[in-house]
Amino acid sequence: MSLRTYRQPRPLSPLREHLRDTFWFSPTVALVLVFVLWVSADALDAALLQALQESGDHDAVRTLISWAEDAKIIVTTIAAAMMTFIGVVFSISLVAVQMAAGNFSPRIVRIFTRSRTSKATFSVFLATFLLALLVLTSYDSEQDPEKVASVPLLQSALTLLLVGLSLLLFIAYVTQTLQLMKVGPVVERVTKESFRVLERRPAQLSDEAPLPDEVATVPHRGRSGTLRDVHVARLVRAARRRDVVLRLVPRIGDFVVPGTPVIAVHSRRNGGHRDLPAWQVLQSSVSVGVERTFHQDLGFGLRQLADIGLRGLSPAVNDPTTAVQCIDRIVQFLAAVAHRPLGAVHHRDRDGVVRLVQDGPGWADLVDLGFAEIRGNAVRDAQVSRRLMAAFDDLLRLVPSERREPLERHRALLVQAVERGVSEAAERAFALTPDRQGIG
Template structure:
């Protein structure tokens, strides 16, 4: 989670992130690769048989035919059992994901969907199944080495290798799924995704001069949904070619409907609709690609569910506060509120509103603070986290922290009548109670 500095936006970065949010692209691509691999292996086998027949090496053909015959039973077994194996494995996995989403938050399902090991495992399983079916079509009943025309030796070896790879991936997949059912790894994954968003943010230097006058607004014309991503590189390029500055009106995570303005044009005519195609992505749920507040939203949701009467798990809430404090500590020195995306010459071309420091503090602490009053373990950890952030923050950023600390103290004083219990609940402790 080291800060590697801001990364320049890439045109294909949103597409890559959107493909990671799907579960069909990797398996479909792997099926195509399996077919290509079979055609290549079949061509090698044909060339090998032709060469041996030309050399009249019938003994070698007989040896290869014996190996292929021995592996035929493996291929038949794999082709008949692989789909059943896939169904059982992923049925168990879906139950595990359902349990994790019920205990933590439904938004953790996206971690399973984005998991590389999950997609790779499914892809290799399907590729092994399809490849084994194709290999079966290469076997023939002819046993005379002088008349053999098809000898799937290389194909059989590749099938065995795919089976071995499937078994190794199955072990890794089960381990990954079991980690998804644990609170710590899930919180760590959410935190890492959030820190990646910090790494994609520009340096956010204030513009040298105010923006030109607003000359036009571009209305949204698609289906209603959550603004989940923008293609920063394409917007900067379109603004540079037009000689204007674009300003993104809604923030990432806002719900937009057709007819609402999404872009404001400053300093000239608006770019063409063609130049702005595929620059704004709207979907049914938020994604962590550029949404700075989405990680805190997930951590806060998990903490709220842990503090609910139905779950009553303050230790999980403390773990969430650990990560919330970690993120806010990293965001303390950053200039938040408005970021300026620049072109290659350093000119501001896109202005984007991001959550301010006060917004992030409120998102991380407000709802948790309201529910934490009856749980002394959480109040102690919350006070310790706020005190640590106050030490790190400058005078201009201590206001929201001091306000939340005062409100927490007032809430505990009203809810806990006993002085000794109240003093215990208001004693800062980084482990809560331990």
């Protein structure tokens, strides 16, 4: 039976995921929103002052002016202190990112850039600073209640609220940063991202008829880079309009250069090649970047876990316990996909006709990605070899018979490597004893 899956195209474009991978978007939106908030609050302050002046209640106006003057001192202090506060947070971020990249993997840096807490903290800090400056421009030096034109009391109150929110976010930010400097929370975050990708894949298993004849290919015409994702809904619509089937040639995560075929067009009709979707539409549906992302990449999580485990096994770090923690998560992920359909994903239009075929990693690909490199470096660390033996045994008990071969192959290669690399029989027996804690 062919391991092929089906799902409806997502109505949303990958733009949301692309923006999550940036760090400029959230602060920019926050600055725009705080400017709009300031304009609204300034209008409300002016309306309140005008209403009090028209009522002739000069005592209330003087009280309002007194409150605003007291708030001005606080707002001035906030404006002076926020940039220093932002500098402290930025310094903490740089140190945390540098330590994570050095101790775990450079690909872990994306956890910090995608962190909602980090973005919210910077956004609110910058918004507080900008609002404090804008509020200071609203103060009127006139003290006569009959002539004063502006009393930014509401604006000052909003500034104080943002300061309180900044303090709460600072506590959350420091807590998160300290957590992400430890290997346990990092590998857990990577595993959760991997499961989110897995949850977007369908669970049913079905056969699929062979594709019709290939009539054309669309080459990549943009910059060289890694295929991050494709706009599934757009490609399905384009294929439906022309009554063709599109096939994504490279896998998500492959490196493509200009001229590389990225989309193959299949059509049953004679002369179908004369009625193809415009290449601009197809090309704009393919997103290429400088690095892989989680959006549609099922294997990227295993890639990161393997990288962290390899860094722990390197002589410079020599931390086999980190490798064991990564193996734990690799086993968790592989156990979750042990009975799920893998391979090509077939995207259908609203009539149920297959319009886009997207190749994906199979079971053997995921097993190799998770275990091959760590297994090759596990001979000198009995803790890691013992954990691997337990991992293979556990997965062999879970997977169906047709998926046992990759696991049995890696288990046999590990046994051979230990027998060649460890001279003492007792040490070999110890290194090949399954243990879920490594040495527990």
